Amino acid sequence: MPEKKVILELQDMCVGYSEPIVRNVSLKVEENTIWSLIGGNGAGKSTLLKSLFGLTRCFSGTLLLDGAPIQNLSPAERVRKGMGIVPQGRCNFPLMSVRENLEMGAYTLSHSEAKRAMERVLQMFPVLRQKLGESAGNLSGGEQQILETAMALETGPRVLLLDEPSLGLSPKMQQEVFENVESLRGEGLTVIMAEQNILGSLMISDRAFVLDLGTKLMEGAAREVLEDPKIKVAFLGADPEEAVE
Numbered sequence: 561m562p563e564k565k566v567i568l569e570l571q572d573m574c575v576g577y578s579e580p581i582v583r584n585v586s587l588k589v590e591e592n593t594i595w596s597l598i599g600g601n602g603a604g605k606s607t608l609l610k611s612l613f614g615l616t617r618c619f620s621g622t623l624l625l626d627g628a629p630i631q632n633l634s635p636a637e638r639v640r641k642g643m644g645i646v647p648q649g650r651c652n653f654p655l656m657s658v659r660e661n662l663e664m665g666a667y668t669l670s671h672s673e674a675k676r677a678m679e680r681v682l683q684m685f686p687v688l689r690q691k692l693g694e695s696a697g698n699l700s701g702g703e704q705q706i707l708e709t710a711m712a713l714e715t716g717p718r719v720l721l722l723d724e725p726s727l728g729l730s731p732k733m734q735q736e737v738f739e740n741v742e743s744l745r746g747e748g749l750t751v752i753m754a755e756q757n758i759l760g761s762l763m764i765s766d767r768a769f770v771l772d773l774g775t776k777l778m779e780g781a782a783r784e785v786l787e788d789p790k791i792k793v794a795f796l797g798a799d800p801e802e803a804v805e
């Protein structure tokens with residue numbers, strides 16, 4: 561099998577707010593893969609994800625997109641270079657209709673590009689077409705997550721960052737959200753997803769990166785991370801005696 565191209569590379573990155581929260585993270589993300597970013601509460605998953613989009617302070621290190629440094633670019637410049645993000649929690653405009661939300665997602669595009677982008681995402685997520693006139697806030701949690709993903713996809717990102725896409729959803733809706741993430745890989749996207757639903761996200765991921773108190777605990781193939789005794793005990797409720805071989 562030919563080797564995949566590295567689309568995003570983190571080199572010894574230290575990121576945070578008034579002080580570093582995530583330290584010395586290096587990572588090579590190959591294109592058209594799904595990555596799970598996992599770790600306990602406060603481990604720094606959101607901080608690391610936001611830093612890839614330029615929403616936190618980068619203290620040191622380099623972030624390369626297609627081999628070119630982007631760590632000093634603004635979020636808007638990163639969007640133009642092919643990155644998109646769906647932040648944690650509901651982030652649509654709840655009093656506006658689904659159509660208006662999709663128009664907002666495409667506001668940086670020309671009129672004709674916006675029309676094409678909206679049609680493209682409606683084809684990917686037909687459930688939204690049936691609800692174009694409804695207020696976004698009246699959609700179910702899962703539908704709102706789909707809408708927010710569709711909005712982020714309108715600018716045509718190649719790398720999509722998802723912060724806890726399954727948060728607050730029923731098990732069935734979580735499954736649907738993960739199936740949608742899988743379909744994005746089928747569309748050629750690279751997805752990095754911070755998740756608390758470790759089992760659900762690892763099941764659809766190619767690779768996983770585990771953070772503990774802001775530093776790398778583990779990195780590997782998702783299936784291997786899922787089978788790791790330390791991960792089973794720390795995150796999947798396994799009995800320590802039974803998990804260790």
Ligand SMILES: Nc1ncnc2c1ncn2[C@@H]1O[C@H](COP(=O)(O)OP(=O)(O)OP(=O)(O)O)[C@@H](O)[C@H]1O
Pocket residue numbers: 577578581599600601602603604605606607608754756
């Ligand atoms: N805007 C902020 N300013 C200062 N510190 C912050 C800010 N946001 C988060 N932190 C701190 O950074 C640390 C990591 O938080 P972060 O939200 O990245 O963790 P997380 O792994 O995503 O956790 P969770 O799964 O609970 O959302 C925490 O100690 C948190 O208090």
